[in-house]
Amino acid sequence: MKTPARRGRGTRGLSRDEVLDATLDLAEERGLDAVSMRGVADRLGVTPMALYRYVGDKQGLLDGLVERLITELPDDDPGLPWQDRLRALGAGIREVARRHPQVFLLLFMRPTVTEEARRARDTVQALLRSAGVPEDVVPPLQRLLDTIGMGLAASEANGRFSGDAADVDRVYDLAEDLLLTAIERYARE
Amino acid sequence: MKTPARRGRGTRGLSRDEVLDATLDLAEERGLDAVSMRGVADRLGVTPMALYRYVGDKQGLLDGLVERLITELPDDDPGLPWQDRLRALGAGIREVARRHPQVFLLLFMRPTVTEEARRARDTVQALLRSAGVPEDVVPPLQRLLDTIGMGLAASEANGRFSGDAADVDRVYDLAEDLLLTAIERYARE
DNA sequence: ACCTGAACACCGTTCAAGT
DNA sequence: ACCTGAACACCGTTCAAGT
Numbered sequence: 001m002k003t004p005a006r007r008g009r010g011t012r013g014l015s016r017d018e019v020l021d022a023t024l025d026l027a028e029e030r031g032l033d034a035v036s037m038r039g040v041a042d043r044l045g046v047t048p049m050a051l052y053r054y055v056g057d058k059q060g061l062l063d064g065l066v067e068r069l070i071t072e073l074p075d076d077d078p079g080l081p082w083q084d085r086l087r088a089l090g091a092g093i094r095e096v097a098r099r100h101p102q103v104f105l106l107l108f109m110r111p112t113v114t115e116e117a118r119r120a121r122d123t124v125q126a127l128l129r130s131a132g133v134p135e136d137v138v139p140p141l142q143r144l145l146d147t148i149g150m151g152l153a154a155s156e157a158n159g160r161f162s163g164d165a166a167d168v169d170r171v172y173d174l175a176e177d178l179l180l181t182a183i184e185r186y187a188r189e
Numbered sequence: 190m191k192t193p194a195r196r197g198r199g200t201r202g203l204s205r206d207e208v209l210d211a212t213l214d215l216a217e218e219r220g221l222d223a224v225s226m227r228g229v230a231d232r233l234g235v236t237p238m239a240l241y242r243y244v245g246d247k248q249g250l251l252d253g254l255v256e257r258l259i260t261e262l263p264d265d266d267p268g269l270p271w272q273d274r275l276r277a278l279g280a281g282i283r284e285v286a287r288r289h290p291q292v293f294l295l296l297f298m299r300p301t302v303t304e305e306a307r308r309a310r311d312t313v314q315a316l317l318r319s320a321g322v323p324e325d326v327v328p329p330l331q332r333l334l335d336t337i338g339m340g341l342a343a344s345e346a347n348g349r350f351s352g353d354a355a356d357v358d359r360v361y362d363l364a365e366d367l368l369l370t371a372i373e374r375y376a377r378e
Numbered sequence: 379a380c381c382t383g384a385a386c387a388c389c390g391t392t393c394a395a396g397t
Numbered sequence: 398a399c400c401t402g403a404a405c406a407c408c409g410t411t412c413a414a415g416t
Contacts, residue, residue, distance in 0.1 A: 012381070037409060048409080050381055058409060108294055108343045111351055140359040143350060144341075144367070147360075151340025152333075154297045161332060162300055170329040171336075178333070178371045185370075201400065226390060237390080239400055247390060 012046060016054040019044065020064045024100070027065065032102035037061070063114075066106050070116040072096050076123045082131040083180060089124070090149055090176065097153035104154055121146070132187035141186065148175060201235060205243040208233065209253045213289070216254065221291035226250070252303075255295050259305040261285050265312045271320040272369060278313070279338055279365070286342035293343055310335070321376030330375065337364060 022043045027035050037058055041048040055061040074092040076085055097104045124142045133141060152175060155161050161168045211232045216224050226247055230237040244250040263281040265274055286293045313331045322330060341364060344350050350357050 014380080036407085038407085047382055049383090049411090052410080053380070105294060105297055108297070108340075108349060109347050111348050113351070137363070139352075140356065140363045143344075143360045144363050147340040147344050148337055151297075151336040151343075154340075155332075155336050158298050159300050160297060162302070163328075167329065171332045174326070174329045174333050178367065181374075182367045182370070203399080225388085227388085236401055238392090238402090241391080242399070 012050070014044065014046065014050060014054060016064070019051055019054045019061070020068055023061060023065055024068055024103070027103050028100060032105075035061070035065075062106055063110070065103050066110070066112060067114055067116050069096055069100060069103060069107065070112075070114075070120055072099075073120060076127070078126070078130070082127050082183075085127050086145075086179070086183075087176065089127075090172070093149045093153045094156070094172075097150075097157035101154075101157035104150075104157055107150055108154070128183065131183050133183060134186065134189065137186050141183070145179065148179070201239070203233065203235065203239060203243060205253070208240055208243045208250070209257055212250060212254055213257055213292070216292050217289060221294075224250070224254075251295055252299070254292050255299070255301060256303055256305050258285055258289060258292060258296065259301075259303075259309055261288075262309060265316070267315070267319070271316050271372075274316050275334075275368070275372075276365065278316075279361070282338045282342045283345070283361075286339075286346035290343075290346035293339075293346055296339055297343070317372065320372050322372060323375065323378065326375050330372070334368065337368070 019040065023035060023040050026039055026043055037048040037051055041051055055064055073096060074088055121142060124145055125138050128138045128141055152172065156168055161171065208229065212224060212229050215228055215232055226237040226240055230240055244253055262285060263277055265278065310331060313334055314327050317327050317330055341361065345357055350360065
């Protein structure tokens with residue numbers, strides 16, 4: 001094993017961010033199954049029990065991972081036309097899923113009521129409003145958009161879409177066409 | 190330890206179906222995390238190693254679970270109008286996800302190239318064809334439909350949609366409206 | 379406050395052995 | 398052919414202890 005990064009002297013000086021960084025690296029390199037308290041601790045040159053102070057328990061560690069994934073999404077630029085903003089968001093989700101295919105599935109597993117998740121949700125809702133979607137349609141349509149984006153990204157990243165790259169692109173094009181049309185339709189009503 | 194359920198005499202007479210039944214029961218009662226080779230074996234009154242003959246390994250056990258889930262989907266009735274068939278399929282997926290919220294997520298995790306999965310895919314494609322969707326749009330649209338149905342069902346079943354039941358129904362209504370409209374549009378072109 | 383060490387009750391899986 | 402028993406290398410987590 002490589003020399004452990006010994007930044008702190010004596011008292012190790014660990015941090016929640018440091019723990020989550022190590023976890024995400026581990027997940028990316030060796031898959032979600034390799035993410036264990038012991039594995040993460042090894043990577044930090046520390047005892048497994050040292051992690052409990054920063055992430056609570058294993059579930060807390062996974063929650064932290066999801067938090068990080070949402071943070072990796074691109075920032076929204078409200079100055080652009082809403083169509084471009086939507087496409088940018090979709091591309092962002094797709095990239096995150098490609099980078100962390102296994103971790104990405106955790107997004108489906110819990111309510112995600114964290115601050116970061118709230119921000120992501122508000123971004124999409126603001127986008128829909130500026131497209132002219134009536135207020136009562138905004139929340140359900142946002143949930144539908146989220147689900148479609150996450151579902152496509154998760155399917156592609158985990159190999160559920162077998163065919164070649166062109167076939168997969170075709171599905172995304174179809175989804176984009178379908179959603180833009182739908183939003184425009186709701187905006188007119 | 191409690192007295193083992195000694196149904197067979199001497200040779201136990203286990204079967205793959207019996208193993209998967211026990212696994213699905215265990216998953217439904219105590220969650221996917223409780224599904225272990227040892228746990229399933231206990232439930233069958235057998236040693237963990239006895240399972241390896243029927244499911245290969247733990248991954249094979251999970252694959253078998255996914256297989257079972259797909260089998261629980263309702264049969265398609267080609268005699269009905271395609272709109273009704275689509276709605277029935279959606280309702281079926283929703284029910285399966287509600288019954289097995291955690292196991293359902295496994296559907297996103299692998300290509301699902303089994304015979305059962307192929308049958309389900311062909312059903313949707315046949316449905317689209319009978320709706321008049323042109324041949325080159327059928328495969329990508331089927332993948333999109335699958336993803337949306339599975340994504341919504343997974344989200345609802347795992348509590349990602351917080352709000353009350355009416356809010357969740359609203360998302361499904363929106364999805365249905367959007368999809369029926371899109372299919373009709375493609376069918377006309 | 380922050381980290382360690384030992385211990386407990388679990389895992390999946392291999393391998394040799396029993397019938 | 399089908400199942401068992403013992404063993405190995407792992408888990409998450411608690412609890413008392415060190416500094």
